[in-house]
Amino acid sequence: MGQRAAAGAALLVLLGGAAPPAQDGIELKRFKASEKSDAMYVLRATGCRKAGDTCQLELGDGKRKVTLPDGMAYGIEPGALDSWTSGEEERNVTTTVQPVRLEADAWGLLVTQEGGFEHVHRRHRLYVMKDGGVTEAWNGDENFAGPEQSHVGPYPLTPGSPAEGFYREYSFLSAEPDAWKLDAYRWDAAGRKVVKELRQRPARYAAIIGSFKTVQEAIAYREGAQQEQVCAAGFLVLASTPHKRLTPGLFIVTSIHPEKKSAEAALKKVSACNPKVSGYIKAL
Structure with a gap:
């Protein structure tokens, strides 16, 4: 070779x-x-x-x-x-x-x-x-x-x-x-x-910084979290219902990661950028 x-x-x-x-x-x-x-x-x-x-x-x-x-x-x-x-x-x-x-x-x-x-x-x-x-x-x-x-x-x-x-x-x-x-x-x-493959799927972890009843509230929160430094860059607004491990009927502001450590790092980064923002990790 x-x-x-x-x-x-x-x-x-x-x-x-x-x-x-x-x-x-x-x-x-x-x-x-x-x-x-x-x-x-x-x-x-x-x-x-x-x-x-x-x-x-x-x-x-x-x-x-x-x-x-x-x-x-x-x-x-x-x-x-x-x-x-x-x-x-x-x-x-x-x-x-x-x-x-x-x-x-x-x-x-x-x-x-x-x-x-x-x-x-x-x-x-x-x-x-x-x-x-x-x-x-x-x-x-x-x-x-x-x-x-x-x-x-x-x-x-x-x-x-x-x-x-x-x-x-x-x-x-x-x-x-x-x-x-x-x-x-x-x-x-x-x-x-x-x-x-429905059983042995690759792991993913959601770094969630907010959950809301309406998509409009979730989008507004993400925009407010950004500040001038774009602190929440890479965060999505997703409906929770398609994900069995999340509470249905909500809209979450989140970023998705293949490892728990990288999800935790994303939370630390956004919190360091904007101290008013905090969150938690959920496996999807």
Whole structure:
């Protein structure tokens, strides 16, 4: 793999410079697909020959290949970890790849593409190996209807198990009120498909600084808590009813965190910024 990584780095330099890519495209990286065989996911950039062209990103190296939803401008630059970026402002596209161990001996790839300037939108896909080729097993795109945020990632299904699930966390910023949702999924090996995971979900903790009977009261409280320093930045106004562990029929001013410690830190930060604000932690 060391030789492959070195070759990939050299090819990336070529893609960003004047030299055109080879006819079969530029190999960006390989990802393991199986513990039992040499099967690999191969990520390539194809179809761009000169500056101004758009590269198509493909996953393949088997009987079938798939094309990722968004093309990327000629001059793809490697980013942190397994990510690649190209383009400027409205044409900017970043592709991020996260391996997820769907079975003890089989891997899938979670791929996120995000683009845009003032309003960034994201497309999420899970790709798996099937019958010797690559196929799309799940997608979770944003609606592209307004100020949305979402991200995906793997998480452990049970302690000690090598198999992982994956989640999609989503928020939509609105005044009527905001929306937040966490969906969890796992790979059904027998059915060869993605299914929702309802029991072993990833943990989330709400740092709550206020609960109110109306959405208008909650929004007003959040705005009052901000002060000039925007003390409550990142806090949402959410309806409590969809969350079984919260008192129904209320509207809460909250920020959501994957760990209890980070939720506690958020409360300390907002209280230090505005001493009139205090709160508590609830598991969701």
